[in-house]
Amino acid sequence: MSVIKKLSQIFSGSSSMEKEAVENPVESDQPTEPKNPFAEQPPVQRRVMQPTVLMEQVEATGATDQILIKAQPSRDNEQCKFMVNRPLFEGRSWLFSNFEGAAGSPLAEALFSVESVETLLVHDSTLVVTKTGGKGLPAWEALAKEVGGALRKLVEAGTALIAQDIVDKIPTEEVVRKDIQKVIDTEVNPGVAGHGGRITLTAVTGNTVTIEMGGGCQGCSAADLTLKQGIHSAFRKAAPYVGAIYDETDHAAGSNPYYS
Amino acid sequence: MPKLNRFNIEIETGERGTALPVHFTINNHKMPLEDTQGGVGAGETFTGGFEIRSFAHSLTLVGPETGQWDIRKIKVDFDCEQNPPYSAVFGQLTLDETTEVNIWQDPPVPTWDV
Numbered sequence: 207m208s209v210i211k212k213l214s215q216i217f218s219g220s221s222s223m224e225k226e227a228v229e230n231p232v233e234s235d236q237p238t239e240p241k242n243p244f245a246e247q248p249p250v251q252r253r254v255m256q257p258t259v260l261m262e263q264v265e266a267t268g269a270t271d272q273i274l275i276k277a278q279p280s281r282d283n284e285q286c287k288f289m290v291n292r293p294l295f296e297g298r299s300w301l302f303s304n305f306e307g308a309a310g311s312p313l314a315e316a317l318f319s320v321e322s323v324e325t326l327l328v329h330d331s332t333l334v335v336t337k338t339g340g341k342g343l344p345a346w347e348a349l350a351k352e353v354g355g356a357l358r359k360l361v362e363a364g365t366a367l368i369a370q371d372i373v374d375k376i377p378t379e380e381v382v383r384k385d386i387q388k389v390i391d392t393e394v395n396p397g398v399a400g401h402g403g404r405i406t407l408t409a410v411t412g413n414t415v416t417i418e419m420g421g422g423c424q425g426c427s428a429a430d431l432t433l434k435q436g437i438h439s440a441f442r443k444a445a446p447y448v449g450a451i452y453d454e455t456d457h458a459a460g461s462n463p464y465y466s
Numbered sequence: 467m468p469k470l471n472r473f474n475i476e477i478e479t480g481e482r483g484t485a486l487p488v489h490f491t492i493n494n495h496k497m498p499l500e501d502t503q504g505g506v507g508a509g510e511t512f513t514g515g516f517e518i519r520s521f522a523h524s525l526t527l528v529g530p531e532t533g534q535w536d537i538r539k540i541k542v543d544f545d546c547e548q549n550p551p552y553s554a555v556f557g558q559l560t561l562d563e564t565t566e567v568n569i570w571q572d573p574p575v576p577t578w579d580v
Contacts, residue, residue: 252565253565254567256568257559259556259571275580281572
C-alpha cells in the first residue's frame with residue numbers, strides 16, 4: 207500500500223482491517239438466510255377511473271304516427287323495460303305494487319290481467335314490469351310480446367292511462383323534496399351511519415326521486431338490499447305518493463365500501 | 467360474465483401525449499398491447515389488441531409511468547364467446563402514473579320491438 211493511501215486512511219478514520227474486510231469478505235460457515243420475497247415494496251396500486259360511456263342509449267323515438275315499443279329485459283331477467291314513443295304518464299311516475307292498487311287505472315288493470323305480471327312502474331314514456339318467478343322462468347320473449355300488445359291497444363285508444371285520484375294525490379315537487387329529505391335525515395341516514403354510509407337526495411322531478419349512496423354504501427355488496435328493503439320502504443311509508451326511486455351511485459367507483 | 471376471446475382498442479390522444487408501449491391489465495396482470503399501429507403523441511391515434519381467451523374480471527388501460535396523458539376518445543371492440551361482437555366508446559379523460567381506466571363493458575342487453 208502506498209504511503210499516500212495509508213495517510214488518507216488515517217485522516218479519514220478507517221482502518222486497513224476494515225478496508226480489507228470489505229474488499230475481501232471472509233466466507234462464513236453459517237448458512238445464509240433465504241431472501242424474504244415479501245420484503246420488497248409492493249407495486250403502487252393505481253386508482254381505477256370509470257370513464258364516461260358515449261354509447262347511444264336504446265330508446266323508442268321518432269316522430270312517426272306508428273306506436274313504437276321496445277322491450278329490454280334486465281340482466282338478471284327479473285324485470286323488463288318497455289320504451290314507448292308516446293307519453294304514458296307525462297312528467298310523473300307511479301308504482302303499482304299489486305292488483306288492488308290498479309283500480310281506475312286502465313294501464314294497470316289491463317297489464318295485471320297478463321299472467322306473471324307482478325308489479326308495474328310507469329314513468330313518463332317508460333314502463334318497467336316485474337314478473338313473478340323472480341330471475342327464473344318464464345322468459346321475457348313471449349311475456350314481453352303480450353305486455354307490448356296490451357300496451358299498444360291502450361295507447362292507441364288515447365284515453366288517460368292512470369286514474370285521476372292518483373294524479374290528485376301527487377303534491378308539488380317542494381313538498382316531495384321536503385318530505386323525502388325529512389325521512390333521509392331522521393330515519394335512513396341514522397340507520398346507515400353505523401356502517402359509515404350516507405344517503406343524499408340529488409334530484410326530485412315531479413314525484414320521481416333520485417338519490418346517491420355515499421361513504422360505506424358506495425360499492426357495498428349489500429347496497430341493493432339496503433336500497434330496496436330499507437330506503438324504498440322508508441320513502442313509500444312516509445311519502446306514499448312517491449313514484450320511481452332511482453339510485454345514481456357509481457358503485458364501481460366506491461373506495462370505502464362496507465365489508466371491503 | 468362471458469369469456470373474452472379478443473379485444474381491439476383505438477385510442478385518440480388529446481393535447482398531452484405519452485410514450486409507447488401502451489399497457490393494459492387483465493385481472494390485474496399488466497401486459498403490453500399487441501398488433502399495435504400508430505402512436506400516442508399529441509393528436510395521434512393508436513390501435514392495438516390482445517388475444518385474451520379468458521374471463522375478464524377486470525380490464526383496464528394503464529396510465530403512463532410519468533407525466534400526464536390526455537385521451538380524447540377510446541373505442542374498444544369486444545369479441546366474447548356466445549355473444550355477437552360489440553363495441554364501447556368512452557369519453558375524454560387524463561391518465562397519469564397513479565391511475566388506470568376501466569375499459570370493460572358487459573355485452574349489451576338484448577332489445578327488440580314488441
